[in-house]
Structure formats: structure tokens, C-alpha cells
Amino acid sequence: MDALLNKNNSGKEKRKSVKYFNPGNKNSYSDFCNSLSLLLANNNADTRDIVIICIGSDRATGDCLGPLVGNRLIKCGLPVSVYGTLDSPVHARNLSETLDKIHRYHYNPLIIAIDASLGNSRHVGYVTLGKGALKPGTGVEKDLPQVGDICITGIVNVSGMINQMLLQTTRLNLVMQLSDFIYNGLKGMFIY
Helix, strand or coil: CEEEEEECCCCCEEECCCEEECCCCCCHHHHHHHHHHHHHHHCCHHHCCEEEEEECCCCCHHHCHHHHHHHHHHHHCCCCEEECCCCCCECCCCHHHHHHHHHHHCCCCEEEEEEEEEECHHHCCCEEEEECCEEECHHHCCCCCCECCEEEEEEEEECCCCHHHHHHCCCHHHHHHHHHHHHHHHHHHHCC
């Protein structure tokens, strides 16, 4: 679970603008791919090691979005590095270690961070895409490092008083639909 953040000129964190994509809308896939392509170009993707970090846990339905996407990306053989799968998830306990590993083994990495998120009821079932970092764990009140130059989230449930319980009761069908959309968008970007 995450919050999307940017730093303003004074170094303070502020909420950043993101684009919302409804996977049920027929134009959303091409809009997502076009927006992602622009973000990649603006971040000099052609001169950097592209790393996709799929954050989450397979122990809660609502939080397994990242590992589901990572699992599929690993199997399709994209020419990018992928961290976070169902077998080897990236979560609160190993996020810092994984980020250290990425910066140790990849030259000037362009990090695309993927995570599940909670949101308002009108955006449940949407995918977001934005420039800058996301802050994993915010939805469940964990203090984790910011991740990513580009961030993608799937809004899996509404934000509320019992966010941890919401993760446990999220419908797997919704998580699968969101993971399919994100996977297909990334696959379309990196398989030539």
C-alpha cells in the first residue's frame, strides 16, 4: 500500500499528480502505454538500466498485485530486471535491502515501482501512473523508503479505518484484472 509523493523546491513532500486509467475503458490501454512511453523517454530510459520493482506480499489478497505482476514479467523474458515475485516478494522486511542491491548491481537504474494501493471508492479498480516515487506501506501505517522514478499502482480497495483488514478481504478477481492491465502495458513497452 502506498502514497504517491514528490518533493517540492523546498525539499518538502507533497502529493503529486498521477494519471488514472480504468481498465474497463477501451482507450485506457493505449493511453496507459502512451503515457508510460513518454515517462520513459523523459527519464532517458534508452541510456539507463531499467529495473521494475514489484512490491507486496502474497499473504494478503489485496497486497499481492505487485508479486503477481512480477511473476508474469519474469516468465515472459523482458529485457529488463525484475524484483518481486510470488516466490521472492519484495515487502516491508526486505525493501531497503532490495533497493541497496539494485543500486549496487545496476548502473544508473531507472526504477519503475509497482504496488497496490487504497483509494476513494470512485477509483477502486483503476490503475495509476506517475512520475516520481511512491511510498510503500503508507496505507497500512508503515514507514518505508520511497521507491521509483516512475510509479504504477492498482487501487484494490477503499481507504478506511481498518486498512489491514481491507487488504485481507479484497477480491482476487479485481487484483487479477489490475495485474493483467499493468503486465500487458509493460510487456507492450519492452517487447519489440
